[in-house]
Amino acid sequence: MPRVRQSVDERLLAVRADVGEGADRVDVAGWIDRLERAARAGERLGRVDVSDLTQAGARAAGDGLPLPVVVDTWLTTGWVIWGALQKESGDVREVGRLAGALLRALDDGAKALADGFVHEQRAAVRRDESARAALLDVLIGEAPVDEVLAAAQRLGLDVVSERSVLVVATVSEVVLERLRDHGALAAPRDGVVVAVIDGPPPRGSERAGLGRPGAGVAGIRRSYREARRALDVANRLDLHGVVPFREVLPEALLLNDRVGLEALVETTLAALANARHGAGPLLRTLGAYFDAGGNVAATARALAIHERTAVYRLARIAELTGLDVDDPLDRFRLELAIRGRALTDAGS
16 A cells, blocks of 8 residues: 555656646546546446536636646646556556556546636626626715725726726627627627727727716716717718717707607697698708708709799798898707707607
């Protein structure tokens, strides 16, 4: 018994000398016993051995030990055992039998270690994503600031520095992976993807609203509200890509009072329905006129009509509504009504 114990100790030293510190973080002594038993018996690793090695791989992943180090230690253990077995046997056939059994055991063990390692890594990712999703809930919700800061500290995330919130209309793994690769705190929420980002958002073709940067919990929450409003405007006006809140602020302000906006549209534009061909041509002309910055020639080109037709329609609008596009206040009211109509029609 003392002689066998010394032999195991010698093999442990040989493995440690070859692998280094990684050998001290796994059960090399147990691996020596398993491999030697399997080799001498000429059998594959048993179910219990495979289960134990799977758990060992999982523990290594949890301890932060790289998989190549784990597998290298396992294979080195086999190589050390093979050297010892060669010295003990002078029979060529016996050596061949031992080598075959040892290789099969090494293969079984390497697969078990890798399976356990990968499974634990995936579980760790899921746990991390779950924790991040929970943090996002309290961050954009109404939880007390102290609670948010404590949750962020546990995850090692900074929610004090300036951050922006991006709300993406498309929920998909592609979107989530892109945002997480960018370093964002991202998770699906209520049919959209919400992401807290540092700096410009990553490129993507999906429709999204982007809030202005804000510092601390209050700043991030304000950015989230802005991002939701920007996405609402983008959906109503069929805008594409990332839509910053600052670029649709007028439309967002109009939507703050939906009842008032609908009243403005109704009282300003309802009279156009009395036109001979209905309100459609006049509304399209008015919208094109404002899009063209008040340029009649550009308005006519956009609508593929003659300039005289554009001038006539603008005069007809003034006649029906009592509002003249050449008067600054009238023009302001008409443009508000046209923009408001686009917003309310798209959202109805």
